[in-house]
Amino acid sequence: DGPGADVRTADRHDVIRVHGARENNLRDVSLEIPKRRLTVFTGVSGSGKSSLVFGTVAAESQRLVDETYSAFVQGFTPSRNRPDVDLLEGLTAAIVVDQERMGSDPRSTVGTATDAGALLRVLFSRLGQPHVGPPGAYSFNVPSVRATGAMTVERGERRAVRQEYSRTGGMCPRCEGRGAVSDVDLTALFDDAKSLDDDPFTIPGYSMQGWYGRIYKGSGFLDPAKPIRDYTSHERHDLLHKEPTKVEVEGVNLTYEGLIPKITRSMLSKDVESLQPHVRAFVERAVTFATCPGCDGTRLAAPARSSRIGGKNIADVSALQVTDLVAWVRDLDEPSVAPLLTALRGTLEALVEIGLGYLSLDRPPGTLSGGEAQRVKMVRHLSSPLSDVTYVFDEPTAGLHPHDVRRMDDLLLRLRDKGNTVLVVEHEQEVVVVADHVVDLGPGAGSAGGQVVYAGDVAGLRTSGTLTGRHLDDRARLKDVVRARTGALEVRGASLHNLRGVDVDLPLGVLCVVTGVAGSGKSSLVHGCLPTGPGVPEVVAVDQTPIRGSRRSSPATYTGLLEPVRKAFAKANGVKPALFSSNSEGACPTCGGAGVVEVSLGMMTSVAVTCEECDGRRFDASVLEHHLGGKDVAEVLAMPVDEALAFFADGEARTPAAVRVLRRMADVGLGYLVLGQPMTTLSGGERQRLRLAAHMATPGGVYVLDEPTTGLHPADVDALLALLDRLVDGGTSLVVVEHHLAVMAHADWLVDLGPGAGHDGGRVVFEGTPADLVAARSTLTGEHLAAAVG
Numbered sequence: 001d002g003p004g005a006d007v008r009t010a011d012r013h014d015v016i017r018v019h020g021a022r023e024n025n026l027r028d029v030s031l032e033i034p035k036r037r038l039t040v041f042t043g044v045s046g047s048g049k050s051s052l053v054f055g056t057v058a059a060e061s062q063r064l065v066d067e068t069y070s071a072f073v074q075g076f077t078p079s080r081n082r083p084d085v086d087l088l089e090g091l092t093a094a095i096v097v098d099q100e101r102m103g104s105d106p107r108s109t110v111g112t113a114t115d116a117g118a119l120l121r122v123l124f125s126r127l128g129q130p131h132v133g134p135p136g137a138y139s140f141n142v143p144s145v146r147a148t149g150a151m152t153v154e155r156g157e158r159r160a161v162r163q164e165y166s167r168t169g170g171m172c173p174r175c176e177g178r179g180a181v182s183d184v185d186l187t188a189l190f191d192d193a194k195s196l197d198d199d200p201f202t203i204p205g206y207s208m209q210g211w212y213g214r215i216y217k218g219s220g221f222l223d224p225a226k227p228i229r230d231y232t233s234h235e236r237h238d239l240l241h242k243e244p245t246k247v248e249v250e251g252v253n254l255t256y257e258g259l260i261p262k263i264t265r266s267m268l269s270k271d272v273e274s275l276q277p278h279v280r281a282f283v284e285r286a287v288t289f290a291t292c293p294g295c296d297g298t299r300l301a302a303p304a305r306s307s308r309i310g311g312k313n314i315a316d317v318s319a320l321q322v323t324d325l326v327a328w329v330r331d332l333d334e335p336s337v338a339p340l341l342t343a344l345r346g347t348l349e350a351l352v353e354i355g356l357g358y359l360s361l362d363r364p365p366g367t368l369s370g371g372e373a374q375r376v377k378m379v380r381h382l383s384s385p386l387s388d389v390t391y392v393f394d395e396p397t398a399g400l401h402p403h404d405v406r407r408m409d410d411l412l413l414r415l416r417d418k419g420n421t422v423l424v425v426e427h428e429q430e431v432v433v434v435a436d437h438v439v440d441l442g443p444g445a446g447s448a449g450g451q452v453v454y455a456g457d458v459a460g461l462r463t464s465g466t467l468t469g470r471h472l473d474d475r476a477r478l479k480d481v482v483r484a485r486t487g488a489l490e491v492r493g494a495s496l497h498n499l500r501g502v503d504v505d506l507p508l509g510v511l512c513v514v515t516g517v518a519g520s521g522k523s524s525l526v527h528g529c530l531p532t533g534p535g536v537p538e539v540v541a542v543d544q545t546p547i548r549g550s551r552r553s554s555p556a557t558y559t560g561l562l563e564p565v566r567k568a569f570a571k572a573n574g575v576k577p578a579l580f581s582s583n584s585e586g587a588c589p590t591c592g593g594a595g596v597v598e599v600s601l602g603m604m605t606s607v608a609v610t611c612e613e614c615d616g617r618r619f620d621a622s623v624l625e626h627h628l629g630g631k632d633v634a635e636v637l638a639m640p641v642d643e644a645l646a647f648f649a650d651g652e653a654r655t656p657a658a659v660r661v662l663r664r665m666a667d668v669g670l671g672y673l674v675l676g677q678p679m680t681t682l683s684g685g686e687r688q689r690l691r692l693a694a695h696m697a698t699p700g701g702v703y704v705l706d707e708p709t710t711g712l713h714p715a716d717v718d719a720l721l722a723l724l725d726r727l728v729d730g731g732t733s734l735v736v737v738e739h740h741l742a743v744m745a746h747a748d749w750l751v752d753l754g755p756g757a758g759h760d761g762g763r764v765v766f767e768g769t770p771a772d773l774v775a776a777r778s779t780l781t782g783e784h785l786a787a788a789v790g
């Protein structure tokens with residue numbers, strides 16, 4: 001047995017046993033994970049932590065739970081593939097709390113994502129004056145008519161949409177609870193010089209050959225030969241606004257509806273990120289949004305807004321910062337609703353404890369960072385009465401200041417003490433040291449990793465000699481000399497969100513690090529307030545947000561690597577480069593190059609399953625007959641960066657242009673990344689490093705980075721610092737938002753925001769060199785930095 005068999009427990013019910021796990025790079029991993037304990041999984045980026053924890057243990061647990069549902073429910077559930085593992089024993093139901101952003105469903109808020117919103121509505125229905133009805137009357141998700149219930153499947157999670165019956169819902173009828181109204185630019189919908197016969201629509205999917213087009217043409221309401229600009233006002237109304245009406249077209253019974261309600265329902269009311277790229281481009285071109293004049297952006301109907309408790313309506317209360325809302329609830333002290341107030345306080349206090357007290361309940365979840373989203377999801381579980389559940393977290397300290405990390409530790413331990421098994425992928429030393437058990441993967445990344453190199457307690461990790469063990473007690477180091485600035489970005493009177501008229505100079509030509517507790521205003525400052533205009537250098541955001549693109553995009557397409565690769569294949573085989581693109585000619589005809597096909601489950605949801613024609617390889621079989629250096633193009637796209645570097649460096653496949661791109665990817669620590677891996681499977685940290693690699697092609701300029709250490713092992717942080725140094729020395733100015741103490745210590749200049757979060761923050765509390773901050777110890781950041789270098 002390898003080092004993984006370290007946990008000797010008497011009772012087989014006390015461990016989760018993994019036998020022979022081989023997902024992605026895992027090398028037949030067998031290990032035991034103690035139940036009802038906090039286990040932290042460590043290892044360099046790409047070593048296989050996610051493949052083991054999320055891809056094997058959690059995936060199999062969730063799949064088994066699905067199988068216990070009736071065939072009817074299973075019909076609504078995407079069938080999950082069984083992970084590549086021989087056997088798993090002792091699994092309990094797993095709840096994955098990850099950094100996946102919560103989407104931008106226009107009707108969800110932090111209130112709806114926790115149960116705080118629902119509790120507030122019940123509170124208003126009991127205490128609000130005048131009394132306007134049942135809790136639904138305060139809900140902007142409940143229309144004034146009866147809503148039907150349904151089961152939906154989102155991102156593989158089954159969600160029951162509760163049956164809500166309500167005569168008087170609280171949804172603003174004007175904006176349907178979105179808080180914003182859309183204004184559709186008619187010139188983006190059709191060419192009004194044309195008639196229906198001339199194919200006038202410029203809406204994706206509305207050509208006259210398709211069913212949508214044929215309904216308009218064959219409805220009998222419109223004259224197909226008349227140019228749209230010559231329509232009578234009646235015809236124009238029918239074209240744009242007509243309510244749903246049954247029509248018979250070409251012998252088929254169909255529903256006719258005006259263009260505007262039809263596209264509003266099918267395109268505008270959905271999360272824009274879920275739309276196909278060409279539909280999204282259309283929506284962005286055709287629609288502008290403005291605050292709803294009916295509800296002033298509160299999403300609520302007039303009766304709900306008229307009802308108040310202590311002078312505040314539910315919209316006012318939802319707009320309060322959570323720390324203030326807690327105080328408001330505490331002041332209510334109304335015995336008739338005591339249990340309700342206790343429950344509401346519990347949820348709100350959990351938000352505060354988890355370091356999110358600066359949020360308001362009306363905040364759209366789409367505006368939260370990955371780390372904030374994960375913590376909001378965590379709140380739901382803190383008050384859950386479930387026990388003996390396996391909770392799985394992905395770097396829960398992402399976005400947290402050292403000051404807040406200890407509170408996160410407490411929360412993880414609290415979940416454990418309720419009798420749950422807590423599995424955490426984490427690099428933060430402060431979390432690793434509180435673990436009951438550590439599983440260290442490695443020794444390297446990709447094919448050089450995938451093994452358990454240590455399993456046991458923290459004391460043993462220190463002496464294990466593994467990379468993680470050696471770096472566990474790393475200290476931050478101050479530099480002897482800092483760089484001199486070459487100029488500055490002058491921010492004047494910045495007042496976005498919580499910023500209080502901030503005046504600050506962000507120096508150029510140096511590594512400038514912006515610090516402060518979560519919610520102090522760092523993102524607002526660097527993403528929303530930097531100066532623009534003539535004479536001011538252009539600022540490029542290199543962040544963790546999802547990279548737009550289809551399922552077909554991958555690191556190879558995103559970085560432009562595919563261009564030289566296609567040309568090399570074409571030259572070697574005497575054919576056209578376009579053949580080697582899974583986006584065009586060379587695509588597998590069945591899946592169109594996606595490698596997967598969407599199977600509709602009804603109710604507007606679908607699952608992606610591997611394409612049987614190409615077996616996920618994306619290309620037409622004839623394309624794969626062409627080789628370069630003994631490999632076909634699908635085999636090349638299955639290589640990790642490091643392997644591709646060796647492949648293109650010399651020999652028959654020698655392609656210097658490809659090597660240049662690959663070297664940049666290796667430089668940012670992505671040597672383990674598989675070239676054709678779908679972009680949708682990359683973590684936020686990986687996306688940011690990939691962006692950085694793409695931008696490194698053109699040195700110079702000003703880059704804003706957002707916690708670049710996310711997902712990085714301490715051993716990789718040194719390499720990241722070396723890379724940042726190289727960028728600055730090459731003429732690039734860096735403004736970096738970061739909590740990692742080693743990065744702060746390495747800065748040439750620090751700007752510290754605070755002193756607290758939300759309305760308690762928003763000021764510059766220190767600007768100067770790290771050494772000056774350590775000497776002054778004048779802020780929270782200063783205290784932690786001083787302790788780390790002391």
Ligand code: ADP
Pocket residue numbers: 024025043044045046047048049050051052445446447640672673674677678681
């Ligand atoms: P970690 O969580 O330690 O960063 P991962 O488990 O994400 O590591 O990755 C381990 C290896 O598996 C890496 O080489 C990575 O490129 C590869 N990998 C991860 N996800 C996929 C995927 N969806 N398709 C192909 N390879 C993947």
Ligand code: ADP
Pocket residue numbers: 358359360363367497498516517518519520521522523524525757758759
């Ligand atoms: P940090 O980056 O330091 O964590 P942020 O700039 O994200 O802080 O947040 C500062 C304040 O601005 C917080 O009170 C936060 O709730 C608020 N805020 C941030 N983004 C938005 C947004 N999109 N809409 C409303 N308020 C926001």
Ligand code: ZN
Pocket residue numbers: 172173174175176177178179180292293294295296297298299300
């Ligand atoms: Zn409205």
Ligand code: ZN
Pocket residue numbers: 588589590591592593594595596611612613614615616617618619
């Ligand atoms: Zn295919």
